Amino acid sequence: MTRSLSSRLGHGLLKTFMQRGLHRFEREAPKLELIQRSLLQKWLHGHTRTVSATRYHLKANDSWEQFANKQPCTTYDSYRKLIELQRSQQNKQLFDSPVSRYQPTSGSTSAIKWIPYTQAFLGELDQAITPWIGDLYRQFPKIAQGSHYWSLSWIPTSLRDASSHELNDDMQLMSLGKRLIAGLTQTAPASIALARTAEDSLFATLAYLAADEHLSVISIWSPTFGLGLLEQLGSCREELIEVLQQGTWGMRAEAMAGLKCPRAHKAAQRLKAWNGVADPAFFAELWPRLALLSAWDTAAASPWAQQLQKLLAHAQFQGKGLWATEGVVSIPLRNHCPLAYRSHVYEFEDLENGQILAPWQLRKGQQVMPLLTTGSGFARYRMNDVLQVSDHWRTLPCFTFLGRNDGSDLVGEKISAALAQSIIDGLSYSGQLPITLLALNDCVRGKPGYVLLVEGPANSNSMSTTALAAQLEHALLKNFHYRLARDLGQLAPAHCICLPNMRQIYLEQSRARGMLEGNIKLEALRHWSGPLPMALRQALEATA
Incomplete structure (x- = not known):
């Protein structure tokens, strides 16, 4: 053939x-609540037959509400030791389903995580x-x-x-x-x-x-x-x-x-x-x-x-929709990004009041973070992604990804990724493209501070870079805690570095920190520990 x-x-x-x-x-999108409750029952049956099932006294016939009351929200650290034990002993610590492989992934600041890819x-x-x-x-x-x-x-x-x-x-x-x-x-x-x-x-x-x-x-x-x-x-x-x-x-x-x-x-x-x-x-x-x-x-x-x-x-x-190694939240469909409601069990934390909602309780305009209960054995797993409920399609909530919920707090200035993204979006660029806002422990003369990395032509003049840094500082000063830290001399003023190969430098540094090729994200805010690459340090010192 x-x-x-x-x-x-x-x-x-x-x-x-x-x-x-x-x-x-x-066809079954209008049955959102019925299908989600059914998926939880299926998950409980697979989880309650495992080694770790007794920790929160979950039962196979627990209702949605009983599960939410018993099971706390989790992160990868909640499972790290169990996964290491499961990998070494090849038993079912987390979920009663054969493990096909352990999928490596990493975040912007975290080490390699190994996600159990079970058949379920x-x-x-x-x-x-x-x-x-x-x-x-x-x-x-x-x-x-x-x-x-x-x-x-x-x-x-x-x-x-x-x-x-x-x-x-x-x-x-x-x-x-x-x-x-x-x-x-x-x-x-x-x-x-x-x-x-x-x-x-x-x-x-x-x-x-x-x-x-x-x-x-x-x-x-x-x-x-x-x-x-x-x-x-x-x-x-x-x-x-x-x-x-x-x-x-x-x-x-x-x-x-x-x-x-x-x-x-x-x-x-x-x-x-x-x-x-x-x-x-x-x-x-x-x-x-x-x-x-x-x-x-x-x-x-x-x-x-x-x-x-x-x-x-x-x-x-x-x-794309929102799809991570730990699970999928939304898929592109008919020019929307509706919830992938037939995949995992979903809950969402309302970022305005901290209330945890079922997917059928979401309203347009809410900013939320997803919690996933999956066939890997993860229960109410916090994804740390900020989404806005943009619309509903056949009863399904649709989402727009706004950014990560990671923040930076070098000296108490409390800069969130969402704030960094809004600041970056509001700056005026002269033929440059933003890469990320770096939070550095040692920015200028031993002081911590923020540096915007941008990629631009080799002939970009220093005046445009200086002007961009001034815009950045002005925007950051609107944040009360940042202004206070600057007034107290705790933070260096914001800087900007423009290089024609900035994206490549960023990707190389991300790979060096253990992130995976193909999945490296450009994120609005990154806290980089350790020394800067020489090219960035020299460019930063030239602007100081």
Whole structure:
């Protein structure tokens, strides 16, 4: 069977299966409360048969209200020791379901967390990805005319020997049958993640993407990851030309762990005629069938998603819902982002009064944080993401992601991520793009303080950077606690650093702190401990 024929067969079967799930999702949306209560009963039966079940005296027949009264809200630290014990003893500490793998993830300030991906949890994720993809085929029918690239989030190089089986592959979120069918439509094999290093995985991804003129979907999470892929096509151009012409990995052969190398003379010729500068016309020529680009596009990701859309302007765009390694909250559907109500058990904390609400109690305009009870064994797990209830669709609450709830409190100034995002959004930029607001323990002359990182052209003048820093300081001073800390001399004045490669510096530092390639987020506020990279320290000292 030719690749083209197998791809068409895969799309046909996948579309059929996904549409069934989509129709069920839409048909049963008015039964939100009934289905959520039913999912809790199912979860209680799976949890009460485990080692840790006696801690809060939960019973299999507890009601929604009894569960909420008995079970406190939790974080990953509530499960860290149990997960370590479960991994070492291979028993069921948290949930009565076989564990398929432990998925690594990390936050902006936290160490690697290992999330148990049980068969029950994977089934919950499948309940979200099925209607999502079904709606993609309905909204963007041209995606069935080519192959797809769905995000692979590679394990850091330092963890690969110990964790080669923990693949973070979006296709792994489907049921086995759908996964096998979806494999017929994919341009890049999941085994790319098994290459020796993250750099080798990146190069293999570039080779498969460049070789595929039938590519119709690029689905990633972070838009900066997508921008990096397009830029790396230029910087790796000479090596890619040789590899695609020869059909061998050359000096990387040993590192590729037996991965087949694509061969594509036409793609090699296109790369050879290209000057290596990211250009919409070139990408339209390289991927003429590209019909859909999907990535995060809210909060801090917004300006970078716009940049990515400009480079792949011939494709339509769709933003993501809220999906984390620990679980899914919302999916894009019919131009909304409704609750993935068939997946986990959901509750929401009202950030105005701290009240915890069931999903059927939410009202438009509320700002909330989700609590998830999942087949991983997590109960009322705090996601720490701030959402606004933007609308309702067929009784389902729909959400807009506003940012993380992480904050910074270097000396009592109490700067929240939401405040940082609103300040960043309100600044006036001169050809620059914001990366993040850094909270530094040692900003200037030993004092803590805040530094805005922006990316701009190499010829950006110091006056524009100084003006941006002044805007930032003015906005921060509107916060009572920040103003008091400045008046008391506890904080250095706000600064701004502009470099043409700032995004790359940020990503490199995030990887060095153990964050996972492909899932690194640009967040409005980051507290970085330890020394700054030399390039940033020198630029900061030049502005001080």
